[in-house]
Amino acid sequence: MLLIPCPWCGPREEAEFHYGGQAHVAYPDDPAALSDEEWARYLFFRDNPKGVFAERWSHSAGCRRWFNALRDTATNEIHAVYRVGEPRPVTS
Amino acid sequence: MAERRSPAAAFAGRFAAASEGGALRLAELPFRTQLNLRVDPASPAARDLGDALGAPLPVEPCTAVTAGDVTVAWLGPDEWLVIAPPGHRPELLSKALGDRHGSVVDVSAQRTTLLVGGPRARDLLAHGCALDLHPSVFGPGRCAQTTLARAQVVLLPQADGVHVLVRSSFAAYLAEWLLDAATEYLR
Numbered sequence: 001m002l003l004i005p006c007p008w009c010g011p012r013e014e015a016e017f018h019y020g021g022q023a024h025v026a027y028p029d030d031p032a033a034l035s036d037e038e039w040a041r042y043l044f045f046r047d048n049p050k051g052v053f054a055e056r057w058s059h060s061a062g063c064r065r066w067f068n069a070l071r072d073t074a075t076n077e078i079h080a081v082y083r084v085g086e087p088r089p090v091t092s
Numbered sequence: 093m094a095e096r097r098s099p100a101a102a103f104a105g106r107f108a109a110a111s112e113g114g115a116l117r118l119a120e121l122p123f124r125t126q127l128n129l130r131v132d133p134a135s136p137a138a139r140d141l142g143d144a145l146g147a148p149l150p151v152e153p154c155t156a157v158t159a160g161d162v163t164v165a166w167l168g169p170d171e172w173l174v175i176a177p178p179g180h181r182p183e184l185l186s187k188a189l190g191d192r193h194g195s196v197v198d199v200s201a202q203r204t205t206l207l208v209g210g211p212r213a214r215d216l217l218a219h220g221c222a223l224d225l226h227p228s229v230f231g232p233g234r235c236a237q238t239t240l241a242r243a244q245v246v247l248l249p250q251a252d253g254v255h256v257l258v259r260s261s262f263a264a265y266l267a268e269w270l271l272d273a274a275t276e277y278l279r
């Protein structure tokens with residue numbers, strides 16, 4: 001069980017959250033101009049690093065806000081959480 | 093006029109029996125007025141709504157303010173739950189908001205309130221809630237949206253105990269769970 005610090009509510013158990021996949025995937029400026037392959041890459045292709053990963057979480061059983069977290073996919077350590085619209089924090 | 097029946101009405105007898113020993117006080121507080129309020133906290137509209145309520149909208153997460161018989165609980169950075177005695181009139185707030193950006197929605201029927209009071213209230217809730225409910229960190233003036241026995245709830249510590257706001261359709265389940273978890277505290 002992860003203890004996830006919601007940027008609004010503070011640390012809560014993982015069961016209160018929903019996972020939202022990779023963060024900072026920008027919607028294409030002009031979706032109609034994309035080829036099928038480019039569109040599929042936007043929709044389905046995500047990074048899969050071993051290490052620090054910026055990802056979206058929703059505190060669905062609490063304040064119901066989406067936020068971003070930097071989580072190490074190998075150790076599950078959460079290095080930072082930040083609110084939507086805030087820049088990705090720099091981690092060493 | 094149609095008969096009005098609260099979601100946990102059928103548990104009144106068992107709640108009263110469980111409260112006899114003095115360790116716990118269980119009861120439903122039915123039909124309380126609940127308004128969902130959404131507005132930009134930095135806007136003049138938020139200030140006017142605070143004036144209408146008698147207290148500024150709390151902006152610190154997981155806090156609540158009480159003015160008279162009305163409690164305003166923080167639900168999110170632009171969302172609050174206004175709780176008032178049964179029959180409170182929501183028009184006053186709609187009027188304060190006017191046609192500005194925001195919303196006041198009567199959600200009184202969405203949740204009912206279960207009172208969990210008495211000296212063992214915190215022990216009882218701890219059976220199904222991961223939060224630290226010690227009065228030093230969770231006394232009056234705080235609120236929390238979390239899960240109790242996997243049911244989504246809003247917890248409001250008040251003078252008479254913790255008010256557990258639970259969705260109407262989960263009220264019977266949570267009442268059964270509370271009575272079951274309370275067994276060890278009853279004589």
Ligand SMILES: [Zn+2]
Pocket residue numbers: 006007008009010059062063064065
């Ligand atoms: Zn939260």
